[in-house]
Amino acid sequence: MSAENSLANFLDVLADAAGRAILPHFRTAMAVEDKTAAGSGKAYDPVTIADRAAEAAMRALIGLHHPSHGILGEEFGPERTDAEHVWVLDPIDGTRAFISGLPVWGTLIGLTxxxxxxxxxxxxxxxxxxxxxxxxxxWYRGPDGTRTLRARPCAELSDAVLFTTTPALFKGAAREAYDRVESRVRLARYGCDCYAYCMVAAGHVDVVVETGLQAYDIVPLIPVIEGAGGIVTxxxxxxxxxxxxxxxxxxxxLHAQVLALLAGG
Known part of the structure; x- marks a missing residue:
């Protein structure tokens, strides 16, 4: 097995460990903490025992099998991020959905x-x-089998399905820019966090526009969308x-049209 295939298979090892740590807590009466500093004025930022347990489990496996690799995780921060290979982890992307009992969250695992x-x-x-x-x-693996992921062609905004977590993310000029895009699409939907990006790769959604993302929110999704023929910038x-x-x-x-509108065109 090549080193590249070995690392790809290791994605599944990490995912399995995260799932074992998370699922016992989903749709239970667990405690939820707010990571937002008191008085900061920032939006509610929940975290649970499931987030921390999943990241800890993945970090332990990386340390055991790839001790020279670095790690950047949402819950426990950076470790050896100057290494050639760095794992980028978001144990539960969509914690707000998770604590609301909605299955539109996911574990994000990336490697740079x-x-x-x-x-x-x-x-x-x-x-x-x-x-x-x-x-x-x-590629996709799930209850309806295994298949290659391909983004769908969509040349015009008037035919496009757009997702964002919420328009409330955008303030001032950024909100005006986002509204220019939304006003031109066929359908706009909100929520779904990482699932929206995966639906771009699967050919069900055409564009996702967001702001305020951290590296662990997007790094794991870039190879998926680009591998399906899409683009992330x-x-x-x-x-x-x-x-x-x-x-x-x-x-x-479509991407070029969206960028032009965001820039004021």
């Missing part, structure tokens, strides 16, 4: 090589679905492995 997203997976242990990619190809059209304001599209023609 020299800072470039190289592998990624979104695992939803409750539904048993895995969306994964390596930037050249993308920041609002200026640059690579987006650090997060921030992000656009993910299934069709490059």
């Amino acid at each position: 090589r020299d800072g470039v997203p190289n592998l990624g997976m979104m695992y939803q242990p409750f539904t048993g679905e895995r969306f994964a990619g390596d930037g050249r190809r993308a 920041d609002w200026a059209g640059n690579p987006a492995p650090q997060g921030g304001s992000v656009v993910a599209s299934g069709d490059r023609r």
Whole structure:
């Protein structure tokens, strides 16, 4: 087995461990903490024992099997992030959905090589679905079998389905920019967090527009969308492995139109 295939298989090992840590807590009366500093004025930022247990389980496996690799995780921060390979972990992307009992959260697992997203997976242990990619190809495994993921063609905004977590993310000029895009699409829907990006890769959604993302929110999803033939950039059209304001599209023609509108066109 090549080193590349070994690392791709390790995505499944990490996903399985995360799922075992998370599922016993889903739809239970667990305690929920708010990570937001008191008086900061920032939005509610929940965290649960499931988030922390899942990240701890994945970190332990990385330390055991790939001790030279670095880690960047949402709950426990950076570790050896100057390494050639760095695992980027969001144990529960969509914690608000998780604590609300909605199955539109997922475990995000990414791997960068020299800072470039190289592998990624979104695992939803409750539904048993895995969306994964390596930037050249993308694949799905779940209750309805195994298949290759392909983004769908969509050349015009008037035909597009748009997702964002919520328009409330956008303030001032950013909200005006987002509204220019939403006003042109066929359908806009809100919520779903990482699931929306996976639906771009699966060919059910055409574009996701968001802001305020961290690296662990987007790095694991970039190889999936790009492997399915899509594109992920920041609002200026640059690579987006650090997060921030992000656009993910299934069709490059559509992507160019979205960027133009976000820029004021």
